[in-house]
Amino acid sequence: MIAFANAKLNLGLYITNKRADGYHDLETIFCPLPIYDVVELVENGLQETRLFTSGIEIPYSADNLCIKAFKLLKQHYDIPYVDIYLYKNIPIGAGLGGGSSDAAYVLNLLNNLFSLAIPVEELERLAGTLGADCSFFIQNKPAYAVGIGTTLSPIDLDLSSYYIVTIKPDIHISTAEAYASVTPKEPQSNLLRAVQLPIQEWKYHIRNDFEEGIFEKYPLIKSLKETLYEEGAIYAAMSGSGSAVYAIFWEPVNLDHLSHFGTIYYPTKTH
């Protein structure tokens, strides 16, 4: 069974509190972003689950999130072992949630492949134990998130008529490092109200609290965002903890002349 695991963007991100467990409370809006990995699961008849990766090289981590997702479900449900084929296309260290999406898609695929009938609320809860961004990808619909990012409320927001270009500079930002350099504060605006404004107003009202510190450390990312506005973006922002910056346009645009900033991702259609 195969799935296209998409990326996400954060529309606004306010970091409001540092918790005793080291995590931060935040307020953000998650939206699916049409850049995709491909995840395929095949029952292998073996006594172990294997992962085969291709595409972008994934930096070493003790366990790939796909394997973590399998092991998590195996603890709770009697499922056979599988081979996981992951074609990695979503850039890493980008703030686009690629690893989290892969993990959530593995949970959803296992649920479907083995007809487990796990309710979405339970899948979201399990996903949230793998990573704060994972829960969103279970339903994968625009959502307002609070807490550490796992308390989700669906919102009515459709960006499909716009053209969203994402540029990923050759800078890898670790999420933990980005959080460590932010001082939590009260949100500067009401995100749910701001997102109801005409889209051309968003730039005056919707902020990402990571930008200040990251822009100071990496001026290229600041300059990239400014350049995207000069190119006519209606709204541009860094996604999550960066380093990717997305820009929303009214119409399709060609930004190939900005390739010195990084890799350019135009929207992809899969279905």
Ligand SMILES: C[C@](O)(CO)[C@H](O)COP(=O)(O)OP(=O)(O)OC[C@H]1O[C@@H](n2ccc(N)nc2=O)[C@H](O)[C@@H]1O
């Ligand atoms: C920046 C965002 O992408 C915005 O959506 C997310 O908050 C990051 O979520 P994520 O990558 O799934 O994060 P996790 O893998 O759960 O955590 C990585 C590290 O980020 C920090 N972290 C993450 C989420 C959060 N709400 N507060 C945190 O302080 C913690 O130091 C944690 O050890």
Ligand SMILES: Nc1ncnc2c1ncn2[C@@H]1O[C@H](COP(=O)(O)OP(=O)(O)OP(=O)(O)O)[C@@H](O)[C@H]1O
């Ligand atoms: N399937 C996967 N895809 C990508 N990275 C993975 C995967 N599984 C484990 N990882 C590890 O996670 C790290 C990337 O996480 P990191 O939070 O820095 O970046 P990100 O993918 O941009 O995510 P986010 O948007 O949630 O911040 C990689 O360095 C890698 O070691």
